[in-house]
Amino acid sequence: MRGHRRSLMLLLLPGLVLLLAGFLVPALIMLLAPPDTTTGEVLARLGQMLADPYDLTIIGRTLGLGLIVTVTCVVLGFPIAYLLARSQSRWAGVLLAVAIFPLLLSNVVRTFGWLVVLGSQGAVGQTLVALGIVDEAPQLLYTPLAIVLGLVQLFLPLAVVSCYSALAQVDANLDEAARGLGAGRARTFWTIVVPLSWPGVVVAATLVFAGSITAYTTPYLLGGSRQRMLSTQLFQYSSSTIDWAAASATAMIMTVLVFGVAALSSVMGRRARAS
């Protein structure tokens, strides 16, 4: 028994050292005692932020856009997953691969596409001008719409995967049974398919929301300095203004939000399984 415990320790030790020294300890020091700053100063800065209209706008924008992106990803991702999970076609596999593939592709590459589409010389603006609908290409970049489009593109594959793995476990015969008993297509969908795959929807929403409120590349490229979000603001504090207290306070807000979402999701997931 003692030998067992010693070999377990040997297996865990290198990983534990990496986790503690390379992540937990530096993160805690950064959050609570950044260079030349006391914990009190960080907390005071945090209090100021939560009362300052400018900072509250950024927090509100981050949460608001995150919510819009989450709802959009579920509304678009669930039908994709549903149709693919129920399809008999041999194209379903190919379409699933096409939906998953972007997960492997660089965010910079994916987001760059929107600069080509939404820029003043871009496809949307030039098409509108060519059709005579507008005289001058409208400002589409550096707007909340651009950020939402970019983040939906980024996280939709994640929503499809989560919904698909839940839907694949729901027996398609249940749909048939409900239909056979006289339920309409819509009624079958809302009373059978959605409730049974709900845990997958909760997972999808959690991953998308947590990803959206912490993403950096997309708000940086598509929102710029006009549409600051928590992540771009955090980078600003840590690299150009070097305001350690503000950086730590912003990092705290982001971390608390993400852990809050994860906790909420695990409660919702447990409740969904219990009912």
Add this chain to the structure above:
Amino acid sequence: MNTRRPVAASLAVLGYIVMIAPLFFVVITAFTAGSTVRFPPDGFSLRWFEAAVTYQPFMSALASSLQLAVFAAVASLALGVPVALAIHRGKIPGKGLLEGMFLSPLIVPELVVGLALYQQFMIGLGMNNLTTLAIGHTVLMFPYAVRVTGASLALIDPAVEDAARGLGASPMRTFFTITLPLLRPGIFSAALLAFVTSFNNVPLSLLLQSREFRTLPVTMLDYVQQNYDPIVASTSVLILAGTVLVAVVAERTVGFAKIFGGINR
């Protein structure tokens, strides 16, 4: 697509357009003969591909990114496989808590991890950015290694290992001749996922960059802010082609969908 479910089908089509259309425009822009990113593109040429592969900052950043990704994948597996073994095969009290702790780098925002390492290691301890990046990427890829190899370990019947032990093999020998070969698909999936995730990472690599060593995505991000020529489009197409190649290899070996299935469940 499916005319019996018009609402679902139209939402699905819209979803695919949002996912794919921007990439289509990147590809079109990459082949322009003009010198600005605009639509419609001015003529057809391969000049921007030539420009991309001869542009020194991008090519040296590509080499840096590849080196870092290989290191992070190997190091995270070397540390992660033993942890997965201990969690799934050992009798540990508080197993769930321990596993949660090992997966925590996945939950904390990457930019926060980047800031912590930048501030504490590079500024505080004066470490160079290459070492800090290597540690940071290994930390970030570590949860993938633990989770994916753990999921694959859970599928291996411990009775096979017990049989080897019963026949007199040492724990070491049992691991190398029985467990490791059975674990190969899991290790391959984890390595692939870690490699790709490290290669694509921005938030961590952003704060930990230096003039001598910066990754390709960070270099491209910087370039886009200063210039508006199609070299980023052609480089993006090259990355796209490389990623398709990785996806094809993944599909032929362990199955493409399975890799991500392992992450979400």
